[in-house]
Amino acid sequence: MSGVPTTFTSGPVRVRVPATSANLGPGFDALGLALALHDDVAAEVTSPGVTVTVTGQGAGELPADDRHLVVRAMRAAFDALGGQPPGLAVECVNRIPQARGLGSSSAAIVAGVLLARALVNEGEQRLDDAGALRLAAEIEGHPDNVAPCLLGGFTLAWTEPAGARAVSLPVADGVRPTVFVPEERGLTATARAALPATVPHADAAFTAGRAALLVHALTTDPALLLPATVDRLHQDYRAPGMPGTAALVSALRAADVAAVVSGAGPTVLALMELPEGFEPGTDWQVWQLATDVHGARVTRGRLGHAERDPVAAGRKS
Numbered sequence: 001m002s003g004v005p006t007t008f009t010s011g012p013v014r015v016r017v018p019a020t021s022a023n024l025g026p027g028f029d030a031l032g033l034a035l036a037l038h039d040d041v042a043a044e045v046t047s048p049g050v051t052v053t054v055t056g057q058g059a060g061e062l063p064a065d066d067r068h069l070v071v072r073a074m075r076a077a078f079d080a081l082g083g084q085p086p087g088l089a090v091e092c093v094n095r096i097p098q099a100r101g102l103g104s105s106s107a108a109i110v111a112g113v114l115l116a117r118a119l120v121n122e123g124e125q126r127l128d129d130a131g132a133l134r135l136a137a138e139i140e141g142h143p144d145n146v147a148p149c150l151l152g153g154f155t156l157a158w159t160e161p162a163g164a165r166a167v168s169l170p171v172a173d174g175v176r177p178t179v180f181v182p183e184e185r186g187l188t189a190t191a192r193a194a195l196p197a198t199v200p201h202a203d204a205a206f207t208a209g210r211a212a213l214l215v216h217a218l219t220t221d222p223a224l225l226l227p228a229t230v231d232r233l234h235q236d237y238r239a240p241g242m243p244g245t246a247a248l249v250s251a252l253r254a255a256d257v258a259a260v261v262s263g264a265g266p267t268v269l270a271l272m273e274l275p276e277g278f279e280p281g282t283d284w285q286v287w288q289l290a291t292d293v294h295g296a297r298v299t300r301g302r303l304g305h306a307e308r309d310p311v312a313a314g315r316k317s
């Protein structure tokens with residue numbers, strides 16, 4: 001399509017993007033799970049200028065101009081699609097807690113890339129699904145959240161010289177995700193700075209074996225989730241920066257529940273039913289979430305009444 005001028009569709013488009021939990025223990029920067037907790041974002045091409053409205057998570061905190069992450073991702077995608085629109089109006093209804101380890105930044109990036117594509121005539125010919133994944137992963141810096149956000153389900157992502165690739169696998173019955181979300185935030189960039197440049201070969205070998213076992217446990221045999229979620233690459237190094245998270249992971253695992261730090265934390269993810277009466281303490285919001293099997297979904301039109309409600313339906317706390 002290079003050389004053919006970019007033209008834009010008229011009217012708004014909207015996208016529903018899921019929260020995601022990356023790493024899942026031993027799958028650092030590779031494995032991820034899409035969860036049924038969503039942001040809804042709509043966008044429209046306008047006359048010159050950028051407006052952004054935010055309801056729910058991040059309202060009053062996030063920038064309302066070109067610095068907003070959805071708009072930054074849209075700008076990068078419009079460049080890849082061949083040209084920028086005159087102006088943009090973006091409406092965000094956010095339910096994914098931000099800077100907690102639930103993939104909020106990837107959800108914003110995926111939303112921006114898919115909205116930009118949907119606003120360009122013949123957008124899917126200019127940027128196919130594989131290209132959208134590569135671009136979103138490049139903006140995020142690693143593919144383990146953007147992959148499940150785009151594809152849904154349990155994803156394995158990896159990076160080749162040309163960019164990120166991913167596959168989505170079905171999740172076995174019996175996997176029961178619960179997230180424990182604290183009030184305090186933790187930026188991924190800070191958690192990544194806590195990691196060493198190198199790790200002992202024995203730890204790398206140990207973790208590679210558990211990551212392979214985790215693919216089997218999550219897709220076929222959840223009875224193996226406890227041994228399959230042991231990691232030696234990141235959680236211990238990050239524990240001093242999130243002691244409450246580390247203590248809750250330990251308490252859950254001591255109760256035979258496969259629990260890990262969700263993404264870069266500080267949220268905790270359990271993958272199995274909790275024991276009767278398990279009490280995490282008052283510092284946590286506890287939500288049982290289904291797996292999102294669809295991934296990001298784009299439709300035409302404005303956000304509807306239900307999509308404008310920033311409180312997630314069916315969330316158990």
Ligand SMILES: Nc1ncnc2c1ncn2[C@@H]1O[C@H](COP(=O)(O)OP(=O)(O)OP(=O)(O)O)[C@@H](O)[C@H]1O
Nearest residue numbers: 069098099100101102103104105108187188263264
């Ligand atoms: N919906 C959003 N709209 C705009 N900016 C967002 C949105 N969600 C997140 N961000 C930006 O991304 C930052 C959080 O990104 P970060 O990667 O640190 O955490 P996360 O994505 O929530 O967690 P993790 O990557 O560990 O799963 C926020 O502080 C904000 O700047």
Ligand SMILES: N[C@@H](CCO)C(=O)O
Nearest residue numbers: 022028029188263264
């Ligand atoms: N793999 C990433 C996920 C969070 O973005 C990390 O742990 O830093």
